[in-house]
Amino acid sequence: MFLFSEFYENYAVMMEEEGTVIVGLLVGLNVIDANLCVKGEDLDSQVGVIDFSIYLKSDEDNHDREGRNVHISAILDQKNYVEELNRQLNGTVSSLHARIDTLEKSNAKLIEELAIAKNNIIKLQEENHQIRNDNAMIFMKAHQHLEESDTDLESARVQHEIELAVKLLEKDILEKQDTLIGLKEQLEEVKAINFEMYQKMQCSEEEAKKRDVNDGQDGKSTQMSACRKPYEERLSSEVWIWYSKCQAEDDHARKLQLKRQISSSDVES
Structure with a gap:
């Protein structure tokens, strides 16, 4: 279509989808027996000369063509910029996906470590409770033994007196x-x-x-x-x-x- 736009107007038949179909049909013919004049309204009689000037571009359109080329260059630059930005965004998305995967793995590892730490904390709490009970029992026995020793010492002191x-x-x-x-x-x-x-x-x-x-x-x-x-x-x-x-x-x-x-x-x- 960009190639046709250099030779045909925007409203020409060749710029439409039917033009491509017509070209395909013409390629399939061996000989064209009649000249078609699409300029006038009377298609029954033959025309000796067909003027295709209205369908072709003249030199007067060079200025418009240059403006179009500038516009197309700007559009291409914008397209290239968008594609480059898209590539950068794709790279950023890829790095973010990789980072997300790393964070998910780290999160899973941290969850496992947290579960292990919780189990260790529970075990340490149980050991601490057991040690506290043992210390309380030892303290009670020591206190009882001390009282007995005090009683024995008092009895010995009284006996000595x-x-x-x-x-x-x-x-x-x-x-x-x-x-x-x-x-x-x-x-x-x-x-x-x-x-x-x-x-x-x-x-x-x-x-x-x-x-x-x-x-x-x-x-x-x-x-x-x-x-x-x-x-x-x-x-x-x-x-x-x-x-x-x-x-x-x-x-x-x-x-x-x-x-x-x-x-x-x-x-x-």
């Missing part, structure tokens, strides 16, 4: 027994001295009786007896007071020991 108090009490009792033994020895010595003085007094009395058997001798004997009696009473009272004091201290220490044992038994219970 009791043993220490018993030892101190035994030591005090031993000291008091030693003191009592010493006092008994002193008392025996005093008794021996008294007995010796009594014997000496009797000897003196006998000698006095031998020397003088008068009433003055009786008065002397009575005077000596009177002097000896306050001495014996004072010595006996001092020994008895000291022994009573030791006995009272011993009773007080036993009472304190009994109170400690009672308080210790209350603490253990």
Whole structure:
């Protein structure tokens, strides 16, 4: 059609689709016997000369042809630009498709990794819960063991205090027994001295009786007896007071020991 447009007008028959059909039919003929004049209206008579000037382009149309050529060049340039832009867009679309495929693969991989991470998180949470339970059980056992240890330490401390108090009490009792033994020895010595003085007094009395058997001798004997009696009473009272004091201290220490044992038994219970 672009080739025909150089030689025919836009409204010519050859520019139409029927022109192509007519050309095909003419090619199939061997001889054309008649001349057709399509200029006039009378087609019955033959025309000796056929003027085809109206169907051909003249030199006056060169200016229009150049304008058309410029227009066609602009259209071709636009076509080339559109084709180039289309190729660039196709390349961009291809790269985008490739990027989409890559992103889909990355997304699928990330989904798999996310599922694996979720499973790992669930496992770690279960392990954490189990470890917390184990730690709580260990803490309870340790606390119970610590309480038992504290109870044992308290019992041992009370037992040690009791043993220490018993030892101190035994030591005090031993000291008091030693003191009592010493006092008994002193008392025996005093008794021996008294007995010796009594014997000496009797000897003196006998000698006095031998020397003088008068009433003055009786008065002397009575005077000596009177002097000896306050001495014996004072010595006996001092020994008895000291022994009573030791006995009272011993009773007080036993009472304190009994109170400690009672308080210790209350603490253990």
